[in-house]
Every structure is written in C-alpha cells, then in structure tokens.
Amino acid sequence: RPEIELADLTGFALQTACWGDPGATGLALLDPPPPAALDAARSTLRALGALEDGGVTGRGRALARIGLHPRLARALVDGAPEVGSRAAAEIVALLSEPPPRSAGDDLTATWRGLRRPGRPADAHAARWRDEVRRLRRSAHGGGPVEGPAGDAAPDAWARRGDDAVAGVVVALAFPERVARARRGSGHLMASGTGAVLDAGSALAGARPEWLAIAAADRPSGSASARVRQAVVIDEEVARFAAAPLLETAEEIAWRDGDVTARRVERLGAIELDAAPLRDPDPERMRAALLEGLRAEGLGLLNWTAAATGLRRRLAFLHDALGDPWPAVDDAALLDLVPQWLAGARRRADLKRVDVAAMLRGLLAWDQAKRLDEYAPERVEVPSGSRIRVDYSGERPVLAVKLQELFGWDAAPRLAGGRVPLVVHLLSPAGRPAAVTADLASFWREGYRAVRAELRGRYPRHPWPEDPAQAVPTKRTRRASGS
Incomplete structure (x- = not known):
C-alpha cells in the first residue's frame, strides 16, 4: 500500500498549510491523502495552535521550522x-x-x-x-x-x-x-x-x-x-x-444498574474526581431512566400479574383486530414509557409505576368497554367455575377439567367472534387429555377414546356415555348411573 495511506500525516498537513494549500488539493501527488487521516492531522494541528480558520498560524510556522513532527x-x-x-x-x-x-x-x-x-x-x-x-x-x-x-x-x-x-x-x-x-x-x-x-x-x-x-x-x-x-x-x-484534555461536565446517565447524576472532572477518558449533583435536571433524569429501560428491558417496571395479563390480552386483540387496538410489544411500549415516568428519578421509582393503569390508559372509552367482551380475563364454564384464559401463546387457551364442561357444545369465540377459544381438556390430575377448538365434534368423536383410557385410572370421577347431556361437576365422587 502507498505510504501516504498508512503514515501519520500531521507533519505533511503542517507543511502544506505553510505552502498555502492546507487541503493538499493543488499537489500533483501519485496518491491522494486519505480524507479521514488528513482531517485527523488538521485536528491535531488545531489543538497545537498551528492552524486557525484553515490557515497556518505564526506558531505553526515556528513549529515547522524546527524540522520535527x-x-x-x-x-x-x-x-x-x-x-x-x-x-x-x-x-x-x-x-x-x-x-x-x-x-x-x-x-x-x-x-x-x-x-x-x-x-x-x-x-x-x-x-x-x-x-x-x-x-x-x-x-x-x-x-x-x-x-x-x-x-x-x-x-x-x-x-x-x-x-x-x-x-x-x-x-x-x-x-x-x-x-x-x-x-x-x-x-x-x-x-x-x-x-x-x-x-x-x-x-x-x-x-x-x-x-x-x-x-x-x-x-x-x-x-x-x-x-x-x-x-x-x-x-x-x-x-x-495535558491541560487541553481537562473538562468538567455534568453526567446524568444509566450506570451500573441505576441513574447516576454526578459532576465529573476528566482528563480525556480518565476520571479524576466526581461528586453527586444536588439538583439534577428532571428531564435528563427521565431520559437516563429510559436509557436504562432500553438497555435492560421493560422488566425494570412493576409487572404485576394483573399488568402482565392485561398486556397479553391487548397484544391478542392487536394481533387479531389491528388498529385501533394498541400495540404493546417492547418497541411500542418504550415509545410510550416517557409519558409514564413523571416524577421518576431512580430505578426504584420504576417499581412504583402502575403499569396496569397505564396500559388501560391506552384504550379509548369504547375499547375499554369492549375489552372484557372481546378478550375476557376469565370465562365461566358449565360447572360454575370461572377459569382464567391464557393469552401467552399464539392462540388463547382455556385449560379446564373435562368433567366441568359436560353439556357444553361450544366455547365462546373471542375478538368479536373472530377467534375460537382453544380448550385444553384436563384429566382429573390436571394433565392435558385432549385439545380442541370444536367441543361438539370432540364429544361426538374424541371423547370415547379419552373415556376408555382414563375411566379405569380415575374411577371416582364421572365418565358418562353421553357427555353432551350429562351434568357438569367439580365433584370427585362419581354420580350413580355414570
């Protein structure tokens, strides 16, 4: 490679400045100097007081006459x-x-x-x-x-x-x-x-x-x-x-897992001294908290069971229906979080944010009214139990013991009838015995095989021949005639 591509160009830049051509544009060189290296050289010369406003200074000419770098x-x-x-x-x-x-x-x-x-x-x-x-x-x-x-x-x-x-x-x-x-x-x-x-x-x-x-x-x-x-x-x-490298600055940033607000004296990259800021700028504190959330994730917020469940329900509705149901993925929430951080200054303040209330605040009045209809938190089954719907997967799931659904020919459809609720029918021990989105078809075609497999293992539970007409129950003792 040509030497001009590898060499320190500070001396070259000083000489060309003394000749009246700081950019070396008028020289018939075999190879042009790399722009980045030439810019770095000129920056060094400005720091030495050898260049000013693009031209050589008297000091610069004196330095050039010495014949050294x-x-x-x-x-x-x-x-x-x-x-x-x-x-x-x-x-x-x-x-x-x-x-x-x-x-x-x-x-x-x-x-x-x-x-x-x-x-x-x-x-x-x-x-x-x-x-x-x-x-x-x-x-x-x-x-x-x-x-x-x-x-x-x-x-x-x-x-x-x-x-x-x-x-x-x-x-x-x-x-x-x-x-x-x-x-x-x-x-x-x-x-x-x-x-x-x-x-x-x-x-x-x-x-x-x-x-x-x-x-x-x-x-x-x-x-x-x-x-x-x-x-x-x-x-x-x-x-x-190294006095030109000395600087004192206010530093408000996410550091070591929390917001730090310090007045820092540095010599270039070397930290010389630091003291806490007594009255840091609230806006910069919130910006540092947001920096921390972006770096470490939304898990820094107070994700109660209610907040997590609500987020999953909203995510389901956004995927199923689109706008105006709000997106609640990480990227979307990080754009919204600054509105949630009023008064927050430290990591501990993030745990005081009522995430569930903030998520509900994303909904218009008519959406809030339809939320429980379109994405209910719980569904009442024929036995009278109110079973929580699991929205954590690709499809909403209702996991319930098989005997509690006798006589139920169809689970409700969600998202205004657009998405069927997937039912996980559980054995008396709570293990999945069958999965269906069409209960009526399961009672006709799939139930017989499940009954044959589990009846002997769980004799104290009802296993009627016609579950579509049987009485649902949460009891463990088998009813007569079953």
Whole structure:
C-alpha cells in the first residue's frame, strides 16, 4: 500500500498549510491523502495552535521550522520555558528516534545514561548529542547558544527531580498518552486505550499511579497497548501537560444498574474526581431512566400479574383486530414509557409505576368497554367455575377439567367472534387429555377414546356415555348411573 495511506500525516498537513494549500488539493501527488487521516492531522494541528480558520498560524510556522513532527516541536517550544531548553532538547531528541534494543522502558533512566560526560557510548548516543545541539539552537530561535541562560530547569520542576522534568516534556508531546493505573491491572490512557507494562519492566516494580507514555505498540489481537517507554509522573504533571484534555461536565446517565447524576472532572477518558449533583435536571433524569429501560428491558417496571395479563390480552386483540387496538410489544411500549415516568428519578421509582393503569390508559372509552367482551380475563364454564384464559401463546387457551364442561357444545369465540377459544381438556390430575377448538365434534368423536383410557385410572370421577347431556361437576365422587 502507498505510504501516504498508512503514515501519520500531521507533519505533511503542517507543511502544506505553510505552502498555502492546507487541503493538499493543488499537489500533483501519485496518491491522494486519505480524507479521514488528513482531517485527523488538521485536528491535531488545531489543538497545537498551528492552524486557525484553515490557515497556518505564526506558531505553526515556528513549529515547522524546527524540522520535527509537530508534536515534538510543540514539546520543545512549550517545554523549554517550563523545564529549561537543555532538558527540553534532550528529551525531545530522545523521543525523535526509536531507542536501541538495550534500552529499557524507563525513559528517565535512559536519559540519565545518555547525559553522562565523556565520549558517546555508541552511535545512538552520538546522534542524540548532535540532535540535542540542533534542537537547542532551534529553541533559541536558530542562533548560537550562548551560556547557560534558559538551559536550567526552573525550580518548580527541577526540585521535583528528573521524572517530573522528563514527564512534562513527554506529556506535552503526547497528552493523550498520559495514563492512570486502573483497578485490577494496567493503566488507562487519556485516549481511552488500555496500556500494560511488560512483566520484566523496570517501571512495574514501582507500581506507578501515573505514567507519561512516550512509545507504545499494540500486539495483534490485543485490546491494550504495550508500553515501550514511559516516565513515572504524578497527577500534577498530568494536569499541567495535558491541560487541553481537562473538562468538567455534568453526567446524568444509566450506570451500573441505576441513574447516576454526578459532576465529573476528566482528563480525556480518565476520571479524576466526581461528586453527586444536588439538583439534577428532571428531564435528563427521565431520559437516563429510559436509557436504562432500553438497555435492560421493560422488566425494570412493576409487572404485576394483573399488568402482565392485561398486556397479553391487548397484544391478542392487536394481533387479531389491528388498529385501533394498541400495540404493546417492547418497541411500542418504550415509545410510550416517557409519558409514564413523571416524577421518576431512580430505578426504584420504576417499581412504583402502575403499569396496569397505564396500559388501560391506552384504550379509548369504547375499547375499554369492549375489552372484557372481546378478550375476557376469565370465562365461566358449565360447572360454575370461572377459569382464567391464557393469552401467552399464539392462540388463547382455556385449560379446564373435562368433567366441568359436560353439556357444553361450544366455547365462546373471542375478538368479536373472530377467534375460537382453544380448550385444553384436563384429566382429573390436571394433565392435558385432549385439545380442541370444536367441543361438539370432540364429544361426538374424541371423547370415547379419552373415556376408555382414563375411566379405569380415575374411577371416582364421572365418565358418562353421553357427555353432551350429562351434568357438569367439580365433584370427585362419581354420580350413580355414570
């Protein structure tokens, strides 16, 4: 693949902006830059103050003249007043070239090793010294470096040691790689990516709370980046160097099974501090409850037996008759739920919603009047029992002991006569003995086989030869003549 499709285009975007062509539209390139990568590069440059209103700024031209990736140029320019031009140049020179294999992941230790007086230990150390000299000249405006002025780190950082000095520069270059230890193991970078130290890491033993990560890679298939070089820092360094990522926001959301309302301070994806909101916006609280219902389901509501039964009856009528009988599937109810949440602020409030009353409120007056006729909750059978109709399946079912239906030639039809009621005829033990939607046909054709099978097993129950003319009963003692 062409390199332009894979490379970091931040430096390229800065150069083209300096040429007066921020979008690189006037260049005769073999391959055009990917729009998404170019947009990301320009976004980085805006954050560095190198671009403004689509054009290059004076700061941007100054960064371009240094001859480094804009991030490193920014670390040099902004780091020099904070830690001294010498230290800033030394750290940036260290960041501008991959470290030798022998270097560990402790960037501060590598820096100390390179600073030792005497001849350079190897080619990497020699190149580093040359680059430091070049960068110091750049930090001084391109002229010769005269004396120690500006070289020393200001007391504010120097007193805190090499880690603080190096950490400021690294974090200025890569603020999104500032990372904080998280529960369990590893760190979380401000970018939102996880980071882990190798088992043999020189830094791991210190169990650092904060890191400024200079270099990392992500092994194939891994969700976290592997730290190659980093500096141990503290929260003060993180807040200072990654200040553009600091934000305080009111967060009202469904979190860990309930609504949380907090004022949260974050450094990118890293949560620094949180405090409960005293007077959260009621509308946002209801929106968070709805978010929870969508995420976890309508089971969070108070589904009493009455509410569940009513919902099934309404679902049956909607399927059988369509509009205007309301749809009560999950999607339809989630659209209606906001009307039910007046005053609700917490998960516990969802259990106080009278779901049955809310469902009845979906019906017009004439529908409410016909509900028990079209989809009765119970049906009275010849024995006098009032049996609950089961609407949970595809067809409504009446499950009743066979002896209670003697003399009944037809079960009522529901939905205004459109849907037959399926009858499950039960044995005296309550087990299904037969299923029919046509009782008269069953008495004529199916009953004889059921009687032959069950009569001997349940002799204390009536098994008349002509059930259509027999007296229905709930009694267990057999009547004479049966």
